[in-house]
Amino acid sequence: MEQLKHECGVAMIRLLKPLEYYEEKYGTWMYGLNKLYLLMEKQHNRGQEGAGLACVKLEANPGEEYMFRERALGSGAITEIFGTVQSNFKDLTKEQLHDAGYAKRVLPFAGEVYMGHLRYSTTGKSGLSYVHPFLRRNNWRAKNLALCGNFNLTNVDEIFARITAIGQHPRKYADTYIMLEQVGHRLDREVERLFNLAEAEGLTGMGITHYIEDHIDLANVLRTSSKEWDGGYVMCGLTGSGETFAVRDPWGIRPAFWYQDDEIAVLASERPVIQTALNVSADRIRELQPGQALLINKAGKLRTVQINKPREVKPCSFERIYFSRGSDMDIYKERKLLGEKLVPNILKAIDKDIDHTVFSFIPNTAEVAFYGMLQGLDDYLNEEKVRQIAALGHNPSHDELERILSRRIRSEKVAIKDIKLRTFIAEGNSRNDLAAHVYDITYGSLVPGTDNLVIIDDSIVRGTTLKQSIIGILDRLGPKKIVIVSSSPQVRYPDYYGIDMAKMSEFIAFKAAIELLKEREMRDVIESAYRKSKEQVSLPKEQMVNYVKEIYAPFTDEEISAKMVELLTPKGTKAQVQIVYQPLEGLHEACPRHRGNWYFSGDYPTPGGVKLLNMAFINYIEQVYQF
Structure with a gap:
């Protein structure tokens, strides 16, 4: 009767095979992109004020862009962002369009890691600058971060005071920017820790880069950055090096579900959208548990880790x-x-x-x-x-x-x-x-x-x-x-x-x-x-x-x-x-x-x-x- 607005819907995809595999089996290397579109459209009920997506290419060469983002406002935002992505491919020949190797080298949004978000503002803050995913850029690939979430924090004032006291400077007084700054700060520290270890082992140049990207542990990053968060959240993120994560609040207030087979790993806010998009039965889909994180490393290895101790579990009955x-x-x-x-x-x-x-x-x-x-x-x-x-x-x-x-x-x-x-x-x-x-x-x-x-x-x-x-x-x-x-x-x-x-x-x-x-x-x-x-x-x-x-x-x-x-x-x-x-x-x-x-x-x-x-x-x- 009275429409309640609700923040928000998330979707994540990690392809576990090379793009050529999907071109050969499904007739298109855009398999991941198409599945992301389905996951987002099937969750349209969760957000109609804006939508955004991010993509990471694995193994890009220095000087090539490897992280892409598209965002739009309004109830037609999903159609708009995917239309904008597809416009990059409209002038291709048929051979180019079906050449996964060419797509991987040249085309934007031709990656293995995708993340999508649907937004409903519950804070009165609107405009494209508040549409997820949020980006934190850096010349080190592993320090780049894209973040989106279904959440509201109740203690933004306390966290803001604490992180500004140690010298950080969030771009806006909003929980998403503050969380981006917190996770980004801890990601920086993790990369620097690994840099020192790599140097101590005598590595140089791209050897250091590869060492960092092969050893980075986002569990450390999430433990140190999320311990103060008070509220309901499912927070998702991608790094420039292809690390993927989703973490759920320790009270289990906001929901998330995930699925994995040998081709793909998927996470979404609702179970039936995964069932429909991938044609799998409910018993094959798992719920992300309170305080737990789903982590997928650069190599595509998936694991779940308890990040925060579960509290009195109270999933939202609404x-x-x-x-x-x-x-x-x-x-x-x-x-x-x-x-x-x-x-x-x-x-x-x-x-x-x-x-x-x-x-x-x-x-x-x-x-x-x-x-x-x-x-x-x-x-x-x-x-x-x-x-x-x-x-x-x-x-x-x-x-x-x-x-x-x-x-x-x-x-x-x-x-x-x-x-x-x-x-x-x-x-x-x-x-x-x-x-x-x-x-x-x-x-x-x-x-x-x-x-x-x-x-x-x-x-x-x-x-x-x-x-x-x-x-x-x-x-x-x-x-x-x-x-x-x-x-x-x-x-x-x-x-x-x-x-x-x-x-x-x-x-x-x-x-x-x-x-x-x-x-x-x-x-x-x-x-x-x-x-x-x-x-x-x-x-x-x-x-x-x-x-x-x-x-x-x-x-x-x-x-x-x-x-x-x-x-x-x-x-x-x-x-x-x-x-x-x-x-x-x-x-x-x-x-x-x-x-x-x-x-x-x-x-x-x-x-x-x-x-x-x-x-x-x-x-x-x-x-x-x-x-």
Whole structure:
């Protein structure tokens, strides 16, 4: 319903055979480039504000370019960057185009190592200079670094202070630049360590270069540079000499999967994209573990290394509910189960009146949860039928049986996501009128004044689309009651690990709790939470406590939902409106391996999350109240 932006998607490819092999077997030396395109397009859901790719040629001669990068902005960025790459080949003869040796010597982006990135800004920073991969150039091939990631750091201020104190000078105050500087600095030290060893062995000239490139250990580089990173991340990198790495945060917040055979090694943010791009089964794809790095050296030897000790593992549950593609077999099952788990609460909301209720979903991500909800409702109705038939005794009439067996769960496609209306009209009322028509409805899909309408969505965060568009347009159908169902729990707290929800004022659940406190003459709860938050500002982040929980503590989930309905129902709505949320227990039962639920529970996996929440709450209170 409300599009949450999510940072980001990554893809890496390391060809393990010479380019001639792929030309001979697949008819093109561009095999790696084509697979990268597929991996990126299949992850388009993860980033539509920009895209970039980097490529490294192995064994280039001195004076020849060996590291290439292309970046673009906008939702068409993937097409644009690959179009630009292909434009380098448009004037070639057919013989040149199929000559892998010629491509290797002469053509840009004709390499063995590729890395791609899809960007969604969650920090408000935009422009081509913020599109990954980032480059750090040097005359030593092994010191060149291209970096990209799916991440957000929560302690940029601390790291910035520390690295500037030792004399480093990042080009921008942004976590990607700071990480580039940190990894680059440690890479420099590693190269210099090996340079000294090579000289001590009496090597000179290119002998030193080859010694460094054959012995470099990126595990050392990653251990020393990543130990302070607080946040969720999958960070990928290439060096000019062909070393490749990906490292995952020790809490396992952000996901990554990898696959290797004798031709290719691949890493991506999602499992099914590897399955599709390479036509391999799920059981052959491995998940990069928390705190682990995937390392591929210049010779193409792959290994995994534990870089940081795993912490309390809390993979992001929003990945399962919303962000990742539903084509993953486990995610598909989990989303169906999320819908099924809601059935008892839905039945309660409609007083079990299934015969006069139409069930539907908000397109498109909630569709899988909708199928799970229907399955659960079918199971309930079948149990009802069994009970009714049993109550008829041993000789029920044909009509009695037919009446019971003809009962059905009524599902319709009620809501339609219409064209993406451009809010180019600046004047307020006209903008709101446009927003009200982002969705359309299927007229005649229910009986006015008689039927309830139950409509499921994956999450309700800000509630703006509900208020401006959904409720008003659904009310035109004339339902007796509209029940809006969220397959996830109430979103109560900001995220600081890569989702664009960072301010307290964005959450309709928070606004509802504040309104309830004011209504019930409980402003002292707000004052107390603010005072305690303010008092811990100077503490180390590891000692900070989430006092925002006290804002929600006096109320049940149902009380907060009821207040949300008041805040979100447009004037003039004729139908009764109710919002039903997934309980936290239901989420954990449906997604048992993904316990990261801080946006619902306030239990942040890292100290930096609590620190940033504390700041957001203080900022909100100081802007709204004068204590």
